[in-house]
Amino acid sequence: MATVNQAVLDDIKQTTSQWAASDAKRDQGLPTEFPDVQRFDNLSYGPAGEENLLDIYIPKPVTAPVATIINIHGGGNVYGSKELYQHYCLGWARHGFGVVNFNYRLAPQTPFPGALEDTAKVVKWVETHGQTYHLDRQNVFIVGDSAGGTLAFQYLVATQNEAYRKALGLAQCATLKVRGGGLNSGFYFIDRPGAIEPTSMMSAYFTPTVLKADAQVLRTEDFVTANFPPVFVMTANQDFLHDEGIRLDQFLIDHQLKHQFQVYGTPEDPREHVFQLNQRDPIAAEANHAQATFFRNLIQA
Numbered sequence: 452m453a454t455v456n457q458a459v460l461d462d463i464k465q466t467t468s469q470w471a472a473s474d475a476k477r478d479q480g481l482p483t484e485f486p487d488v489q490r491f492d493n494l495s496y497g498p499a500g501e502e503n504l505l506d507i508y509i510p511k512p513v514t515a516p517v518a519t520i521i522n523i524h525g526g527g528n529v530y531g532s533k534e535l536y537q538h539y540c541l542g543w544a545r546h547g548f549g550v551v552n553f554n555y556r557l558a559p560q561t562p563f564p565g566a567l568e569d570t571a572k573v574v575k576w577v578e579t580h581g582q583t584y585h586l587d588r589q590n591v592f593i594v595g596d597s598a599g600g601t602l603a604f605q606y607l608v609a610t611q612n613e614a615y616r617k618a619l620g621l622a623q624c625a626t627l628k629v630r631g632g633g634l635n636s637g638f639y640f641i642d643r644p645g646a647i648e649p650t651s652m653m654s655a656y657f658t659p660t661v662l663k664a665d666a667q668v669l670r671t672e673d674f675v676t677a678n679f680p681p682v683f684v685m686t687a688n689q690d691f692l693h694d695e696g697i698r699l700d701q702f703l704i705d706h707q708l709k710h711q712f713q714v715y716g717t718p719e720d721p722r723e724h725v726f727q728l729n730q731r732d733p734i735a736a737e738a739n740h741a742q743a744t745f746f747r748n749l750i751q752a
Contacts, residue, residue: 505553516587525597528656600637
């Protein structure tokens with residue numbers, strides 16, 4: 452565990468308690484079982500106990516491999532779990548996708564690049580075991596929101612840049628094909644001046660030591676190549692990371708990379724950070740449907 456400022460630890464405790472209460476209110480009463488979805492829970496993909504467990508949700512009936520969503524949960528790298536994201540991920544399964552929903556090691560116990568290493572382990576597990584669960588390993592999509600959006604961006608870059616992948620020590624998946632990704636309310640430009648303050652909660656994962664020692668690989672944008680997979684980027688008009696979405700959209704435009712960018716919410720009917728998780732919200736349903744359509748157009752036989 453990295454040495455973390457006590458003020459940061461206090462902020463983590465207070466903030467995550469607020470998040471937990473808000474998330475519980477949002478999801479209260481939602482079903483965790485559907486007749487058209489089969490669940491496989493608590494499968495181990497690594498050595499870190501509960502932090503290395505994953506769930507799989509598959510649409511029923513299924514007789515052939517289905518396109519696969521690997522979802523990376525958000526929570527500032529200090530909060531979140533597959534249980535918290537099961538409702539959102541079950542929604543993807545009801546859209547017709549196979550879904551992998553996983554826990555990863557959290558800060559401050561595990562700083563950068565622990566969560567990214569676990570993401571790579573999950574993808575490698577899918578490469579090895581996906582066939583057993585009817586997951587189509589030739590049509591994989593990486594989806595993440597908030598801190599999970601950061602991880603998704605980093606992993607997508609690693610899939611198409613060997614130097615970046617090796618610098619991070621991530622395993623290569625030679626027989627698995629990532630077709631695209633969903634980057635939702637994410638934080639993408641880590642090395643931007645002032646983006647991570649030493650007293651901010653994010654410094655528990657991107658510690659001062661990490662920011663100094665890993666400065667080069669934290670500039671993920673420097674490793675993007677012309678082979679970067681197509682991505683659907685979404686944010687909301689009152690998302691506190693709204694400007695990160697704008698920056699990424701402009702970066703992808705400047706580099707002529709295939710993507711779709713959407714901002715949801717209006718002044719009269721606003722939406723906030725990670726609104727798409729709310730399974731009762733019609734605007735969230737609209738956004739998730741648009742992202743699913745983007746993915747379906749990338750599936751190859």
